[in-house]
Amino acid sequence: MDKREQNIPITPQEGHTLFYNAADDPDDDGLANLRRMAYLNQNDIVTCNQNADPNEDQSETDCQQLNGASAYFDGGVIEMKQIGEHKVMSTRNNDFSNRSQKATIRVVPKSWKWWQILLVAAGSVLGAAVAAYLGAALYAYKNPRSWLFSPKYRPRVLRWVVKPQTLERLESVRKATPPEALVASGQVSVSAVAASSAAPASPAAGRNRIGVPEHPDGVGRPHQGLGPELGRLRPRLCRLR
Numbered sequence: 001m002d003k004r005e006q007n008i009p010i011t012p013q014e015g016h017t018l019f020y021n022a023a024d025d026p027d028d029d030g031l032a033n034l035r036r037m038a039y040l041n042q043n044d045i046v047t048c049n050q051n052a053d054p055n056e057d058q059s060e061t062d063c064q065q066l067n068g069a070s071a072y073f074d075g076g077v078i079e080m081k082q083i084g085e086h087k088v089m090s091t092r093n094n095d096f097s098n099r100s101q102k103a104t105i106r107v108v109p110k111s112w113k114w115w116q117i118l119l120v121a122a123g124s125v126l127g128a129a130v131a132a133y134l135g136a137a138l139y140a141y142k143n144p145r146s147w148l149f150s151p152k153y154r155p156r157v158l159r160w161v162v163k164p165q166t167l168e169r170l171e172s173v174r175k176a177t178p179p180e181a182l183v184a185s186g187q188v189s190v191s192a193v194a195a196s197s198a199a200p201a202s203p204a205a206g207r208n209r210i211g212v213p214e215h216p217d218g219v220g221r222p223h224q225g226l227g228p229e230l231g232r233l234r235p236r237l238c239r240l241r
Contacts, residue, residue, distance in 0.1 A: 001087040004102050007094060009038075018086040018105065019078065033078055038091075042068040066092040080107040133157070144170035145177045 002010055016022040019037075020030025042048055046068035049061040060067050069092075086105045093101040112120075137155035140148035141162065147153060149170065158167065 001089055001102070004087050004104065007089070007100075009089060009091065017082045017084065018080075018088065019082075021082055037075060039063060040066060040069040040073045042066065045070060065095065080105070083107050083109060141170075144174045149174060 001008070002015075010016060016034060019033045020027040022030075039048075042063045046061055046063070048063035048068060049059065052059055052062040052064060056062065057065055058067065062068075084107060086107070088103050088105060090101040093099050133155060134157070136148055137157045140146060140154060141158060143149065148155070
């Protein structure tokens with residue numbers, strides 16, 4: 001209805017707005033829902049007489065009076081898309097002088113509560129973190145020479161989904177990689193490789209294989225006063241390995 005004071009329902013051509021906007025956006029699905037709610041699927045029960053005699057209100061085939069409708073009707077769930085107020089009425093129960101069954105349906109925009117927004121935000125952050133973690137694990141698996149596959153940074157999920165034999169094979173590939181390639185991938189520092197490659201080839205030059213001055217007696221033992229220097233070199237050697 002256009003107004004609750006009226007007793008005549010409007011037709012779709014006059015501007016129905018409950019199930020769809022008949023004037024601005026004609027919709028076949030909306031029109032089908034309107035007809036289903038108006039006639040209660042009487043065609044599935046009786047053969048409706050479109051030219052029923054107005055004086056025979058008790059005829060079962062007079063579908064305009066809803067005489068052929070069942071006592072129970074399941075309209076299903078219909079999404080309301082037209083925001084605003086809509087006036088409705090029951091043409092069957094309103095067809096008597098002492099009845100006036102009408103109602104107003106208010107359709108308002110959906111509003112999110114604070115905890116719903118918080119859940120969506122937390123879920124988005126968690127989903128992004130999981131996606132980034134799985135992406136890093138996949139990159140480490142595909143690039144065993146990268147720093148992501150190192151024992152320190154290797155994602156634990158690889159231990160759960162990759163066979164131990166496969167991990168050992170990838171680790172052997174990593175160990176067989178030259179130090180220069182590891183430097184290029186960012187695994188070891190340039191200073192560690194330089195400290196290792198700066199040592200002379202011959203011990204007779206006064207320095208042993210790790211670049212530390214030998215003992216004066218020539219037996220190849222480091223000088224006693226070089227303890228702090230060895231302490232600084234040891235971390236670099238560990239990183240090189």
